[in-house]
Amino acid sequence: MNSNNNYRDIVQETVTKKYKKRLFVNKLVTIFTVVCVIAAIVPLCSILFEVIKNGISAISFEFLTQPQGSIGSGSGGIAPAIQGTIIVVGLASLIAAPIGILTGIYLSEFAKEGGAFPYLVRFFNDVLTGLPSIVIGIVGYVLIVLALGSFSVLAGSLSLSIIMIPIVVRVTEETLKIVPHSLREAGYSLGLSKAKVTLRIVVPAAKNGILTGIVIAISRIAGETAPLIMTILGTSLFFSGITGPVDALPLRIWRLASQPYESAHAFGWGSALILILMILALSLGLRYFVQKRSPFKGMA
Amino acid sequence: MVRNKKHDKLFTGLVVGTAAYTLLMVGLVAFSVTKGSLDIFMEEGIQFITGSDWNAVEGRESFGAYPYIIGTLLSSAIALAIGLPISLAIAVFISEIAPPRIGTPLSFITELLAAVPSIIYGLWALFVFRFWVRDIIEKPLYDAFHGYLPFFAKTPFGLDIFTAGIVLAIMIIPIISSICREVMRVVPDSQREAAYSLGATRWETVRTAVFPYVKSGLVGASMLGLGRAIGETILVTMIIGNVIGPNAIPTSFFSQGQTLSSLVANEFNEASSDLHLSALIALGAILFILTMGVNIVARLLVKKKIKVSSGAKAQ
Amino acid sequence: MAIEEPIETKETVVEATEKYKVSIENVNGWYGTKRAIKDINLKVKEKTVTSFIGPSGCGKTTLIRCLNRMHEMTPGARAEGRVIVDGIDIYDKSIDPVIIRRRIGMVFQKPNPFPTMSIFENVASGLRLNGVNNKTIIREIVEESLKNAALWDEVKNQLEQPGMSLSGGQQQRLCIARALAMQPEVLLMDEPTSSLDPFGSSKIEELVRVLKDSVTIIIVTHNMQQAGRVSDFTAFMYLGDLIEYGSTNQIFMKPEKELTERYISGKFG
Numbered sequence: 001m002n003s004n005n006n007y008r009d010i011v012q013e014t015v016t017k018k019y020k021k022r023l024f025v026n027k028l029v030t031i032f033t034v035v036c037v038i039a040a041i042v043p044l045c046s047i048l049f050e051v052i053k054n055g056i057s058a059i060s061f062e063f064l065t066q067p068q069g070s071i072g073s074g075s076g077g078i079a080p081a082i083q084g085t086i087i088v089v090g091l092a093s094l095i096a097a098p099i100g101i102l103t104g105i106y107l108s109e110f111a112k113e114g115g116a117f118p119y120l121v122r123f124f125n126d127v128l129t130g131l132p133s134i135v136i137g138i139v140g141y142v143l144i145v146l147a148l149g150s151f152s153v154l155a156g157s158l159s160l161s162i163i164m165i166p167i168v169v170r171v172t173e174e175t176l177k178i179v180p181h182s183l184r185e186a187g188y189s190l191g192l193s194k195a196k197v198t199l200r201i202v203v204p205a206a207k208n209g210i211l212t213g214i215v216i217a218i219s220r221i222a223g224e225t226a227p228l229i230m231t232i233l234g235t236s237l238f239f240s241g242i243t244g245p246v247d248a249l250p251l252r253i254w255r256l257a258s259q260p261y262e263s264a265h266a267f268g269w270g271s272a273l274i275l276i277l278m279i280l281a282l283s284l285g286l287r288y289f290v291q292k293r294s295p296f297k298g299m300a
Numbered sequence: 301m302v303r304n305k306k307h308d309k310l311f312t313g314l315v316v317g318t319a320a321y322t323l324l325m326v327g328l329v330a331f332s333v334t335k336g337s338l339d340i341f342m343e344e345g346i347q348f349i350t351g352s353d354w355n356a357v358e359g360r361e362s363f364g365a366y367p368y369i370i371g372t373l374l375s376s377a378i379a380l381a382i383g384l385p386i387s388l389a390i391a392v393f394i395s396e397i398a399p400p401r402i403g404t405p406l407s408f409i410t411e412l413l414a415a416v417p418s419i420i421y422g423l424w425a426l427f428v429f430r431f432w433v434r435d436i437i438e439k440p441l442y443d444a445f446h447g448y449l450p451f452f453a454k455t456p457f458g459l460d461i462f463t464a465g466i467v468l469a470i471m472i473i474p475i476i477s478s479i480c481r482e483v484m485r486v487v488p489d490s491q492r493e494a495a496y497s498l499g500a501t502r503w504e505t506v507r508t509a510v511f512p513y514v515k516s517g518l519v520g521a522s523m524l525g526l527g528r529a530i531g532e533t534i535l536v537t538m539i540i541g542n543v544i545g546p547n548a549i550p551t552s553f554f555s556q557g558q559t560l561s562s563l564v565a566n567e568f569n570e571a572s573s574d575l576h577l578s579a580l581i582a583l584g585a586i587l588f589i590l591t592m593g594v595n596i597v598a599r600l601l602v603k604k605k606i607k608v609s610s611g612a613k614a615q
Numbered sequence: 616m617a618i619e620e621p622i623e624t625k626e627t628v629v630e631a632t633e634k635y636k637v638s639i640e641n642v643n644g645w646y647g648t649k650r651a652i653k654d655i656n657l658k659v660k661e662k663t664v665t666s667f668i669g670p671s672g673c674g675k676t677t678l679i680r681c682l683n684r685m686h687e688m689t690p691g692a693r694a695e696g697r698v699i700v701d702g703i704d705i706y707d708k709s710i711d712p713v714i715i716r717r718r719i720g721m722v723f724q725k726p727n728p729f730p731t732m733s734i735f736e737n738v739a740s741g742l743r744l745n746g747v748n749n750k751t752i753i754r755e756i757v758e759e760s761l762k763n764a765a766l767w768d769e770v771k772n773q774l775e776q777p778g779m780s781l782s783g784g785q786q787q788r789l790c791i792a793r794a795l796a797m798q799p800e801v802l803l804m805d806e807p808t809s810s811l812d813p814f815g816s817s818k819i820e821e822l823v824r825v826l827k828d829s830v831t832i833i834i835v836t837h838n839m840q841q842a843g844r845v846s847d848f849t850a851f852m853y854l855g856d857l858i859e860y861g862s863t864n865q866i867f868m869k870p871e872k873e874l875t876e877r878y879i880s881g882k883f884g
Binding site (some may be wrong): 015025029033037043099111118123169191195226233279 | 305310314319322325329332365386390410412417421429473499503531534540588591592594595596598
Binding site (some may be wrong): 007010012018023254 | 705711713714717744745747752755797798
């Protein structure tokens with residue numbers, strides 16, 4: 001094995017020669033990753049900072065309860081938008097939650113492993129999550145606005161529900177899959193039908209996860225603007241019926257930002273702050289609710 | 301027992317029917333965009349995709365989507381070019397470098413970036429960020445290169461394709477990096493140990509044992525991010541400069557531009573005729589096909605990687 | 616703790632005059648607050664095969680992973696003590712583990728070739744990582760390593776095939792070739808045959824007996840018969856302590872400690 005020694009020397013020589021450079025590259029890469037992490041955090045901090053800084057000065061009682069005054073005057077508020085957001089998002093959730101949960105139940109409890117139908121359902125569910133919201137707005141427009149003849153809460157809520165459902169489906173399926181089989185078996189051994197086992201045992205056990213999924217989905221659609229442009233139009237009036245137009249926060253922010261007046265911009269920031277606070281309140285409310293009632297407390 | 305059977309049949313029917321809704325909905329989407337854009341395609345045919353006019357004047361209507369296709373592709377390409385390396389770096393930091401007590405809060409923070417509504421990104425970009433971009437990046441680049449390189453030619457004032465690309469990058473970073481992290485987690489430690497035992501540095505280990513193992517997953521993650529950038533509407537419409545017609549074909553990074561989605565958002569409420577409306581919906585149709593294609597390929601790539609890896613682990 | 620010296624027997628007199636390749640001095644290893652190996656002192660002779668045996672949890676794997684500083688890569692794990700290889704303490708503050716691992720190679724329990732690389736690239740991977748890029752040298756070293764790993768004849772016409780296309784036993788020999796390509800002075804093997812069938816295992820054992828002429832080998836095994844077949848020296852560990860260390864003959868025929876005797880005769884696994 002004489003050649004062995006020669007090779008050993010060659011390899012050792014190369015290792016020693018290149019070592020410093022390799023160490024340097026390693027260090028460089030580490031620094032680069034840290035820089036990138038910082039590069040991602042800075043915009044986040046800036047956004048939060050600016051929203052709070054610029055928004056807080058616009059907030060007042062009048063801001064929260066009055067419709068907008070004449071353009072450029074800086075008077076009035078965004079109350080119709082707040083009301084509109086709650087109504088449109090609320091209605092969308094009422095539509096999306098049952099459909100999403102039931103589909104999630106199907107995928108987790110009823111679907112055959114490797115079947116074609118479940119595969120297609122999951123696949124297209126994923127595809128739906130990637131659809132641009134403007135396209136969904138078009139769907140709402142063609143299917144409902146044109147059919148009903150006017151921009152409406154209904155069109156907006158249905159469009160938002162299209163965005164919301166895939167999220168609820170995915171979270172519901174994942175949460176249900178985590179529920180231990182022993183629970184289901186216990187139900188069956190008591191003679192319960194599959195429907196009862198699912199609805200009375202499995203779903204309640206996954207309650208918190210499903211709720212979290214719904215809240216995540218709601219937070220997502222509360223901020224959506226594009227679908228609303230072509231479905232609810234966005235007036236400056238209060239809610240006047242499910243088949244009539246209405247305002248909403250994201251839409252209002254957009255309109256305000258496009259106006260050339262400082263006062264409008266200030267209102268825009270204020271609206272943004274309200275929007276974020278509403279979403280935050282929803283998430284924190286969920287946190288609190290979930291913590292208090294964890295069904296697996298004390299279980300191994 | 302009989303009652304049980306009826307319950308079950310009913311319930312099963314309910315859940316299966318609801319699940320079928322998903323398939324129905326994709327069909328409805330395809331149907332809607334097709335129906336809405338039929339008019340313009342019958343009027344102009346393939347010209348719609350290759351033309352650059354955008355004339356809504358009654359009697360002399362002519363619509364062409366070409367500039368906006370370019371705008372969409374260019375702004376998304378910039379977003380990916382900037383966003384991908386940063387996302388990858390963040391994923392590597394969180395999953396391979398940082399100890400869990402730093403990594404976990406960090407991944408939470410990047411998720412927060414994903415939770416910010418795009419209208420708020422738009423607001424921030426319009427009133428704050430674009431000045432940073434203009435002063436810190438664009439002006440120096442312009443001063444240095446505008447004589448020689450055509451793509452830094454126009455005088456920058458912050459509302460252009462470049463800024464749109466950067467903010468889009470920030471927006472897609474959470475998506476790409478969280479999926480990258482997910483696929484990287486599947487790489488078994490025995491692979492990393494093999495590299496370390498041969499005397500590799502940490503970066504070399506990631507490069508040799510981790511990245512090749514999940515290559516298609518990483519590509520899939522980038523494509524998902526790309527799909528998001530392509531479809532983004534409200535942010536883009538606020539900062540891209542909003543031009544129409546042949547002017548909208550960008551000649552430099554600092555050109556104003558327009559994307560498929562931003563034009564629809566801009567003009568929809570003021571569409572002057574049915575044909576105009578049809579043209580706008582047709583833009584949406586092109587967008588739909590584009591994002592469908594990108595997302596389908598992306599999902600297949602990511603699913604394949606995670607499935608193969610967990611199958612391999614089971615050996 | 617007294618340094619354990621191999622008992623002098625007829626077979627070991629010649630070896631006694633050769634140097635110690637690896638000297639393990641007062642090595643302790645922790646996982647978090649739990650001490651997994653305590654005050655290990657052991658000297659390994661050059662160009663021999665030494666096996667670490669003992670029941671599950673005795674610390675033999677922890678110990679071997681301390682020998683190339685892989686132990687500390689587990690989150691929360693650390694090691695103390697000195698491990699002197701060719702006069703250099705690898706735990707010295709000034710030494711970077713990256714450099715050490717060129718000289719101390721490792722083969723793992725489950726074969727772990729790089730799945731995206733061909734057979735050739737797998738063997739060459741260590742060389743390329745460390746900066747060797749002379750194509751001729753790489754080709755020569757790859758061929759020699761595959762020959763030393765008793766795999767060359769089986770794969771010489773399919774070097775471009777993916778590494779994963781080989782059988783389990785062949786993959787393990789591939790990993791051995793990969794480790795040998797770095798021209799290590801010491802080769803650590805952590806239960807290298809436990810995931811292989813008997814045929815694959817015996818080929819590896821054959822290999823070990825040949826390799827020891829050029830590399831010092833330390834092998835962890837839970838299979839006592841295997842230790843008896845391949846190793847010159849054996850260290851018996853139990854619950855983190857080194858109970859007894861001596862020539863394999865002595866350990867198996869005339870164990871000094873009662874614990875050793877009970878393990879050897881199968882009184883506990």
